[in-house]
Amino acid sequence: MRWSERLWNWLGGIYRHLQAPKPTAPITAVLVEDLPETLDHDQLYLVGNQEGAAFAAMRCPCDCGAALHMNLSHGVYPLWTLTTHENGAISLSPSIWRTVGCQSHFFLRRGSVVWCTVPSSTMSWFDAIFSRTSGDRPRRHQDREA
DSSP states (O other), rough: OOOHHHHHHHHHHHOOOSSOOOOOOOOOEEEESSSSSSOOEEEEEEETTTTTTEEEEEOOTTTOEEEEEEOTTSSSSOEHHHHHOOTSOOEEEEEEEEESTOOOEEEEETTTEEEEOOOOOOSSSHHHHHHHHHHHOOOGGGGOOO
16 A cells, blocks of 8 residues: 555544544443333333343444344343443443444443444554544444545
8 A cells, every 4th residue: 555545544534533423421221111212322221120131222322223122031042141330330242233224333331332343454543543442433434435
């Protein structure tokens, strides 16, 4: 790759990083018997009763508006594990990866969305570094503006 292309990728990475949405308030868990019609951005809904939640639901953090549902019931797969930390923060494992629509891929760690980097030969080193450290959603090659 020529130096001019590397410089252009680097400058584009800076621009995209500055334009990317900033991290929002921590996501907190709410136990409900039925899902509400509209999901709040900062809530992870645990659907079930006092004995335990059958599944978790949240709004996709990329703002595409999609509702994400994660199974918490043992014996049914795929299965996610919910962890509540000492300070009340929540984590889900494994990662949440939409295979349709926006194709968001992220972890929910201690109430924060941690975006996964997208393995791509077209992603600049600047994009890779900032997508791991800032909490911003990494941009895929097809999402980039010309």
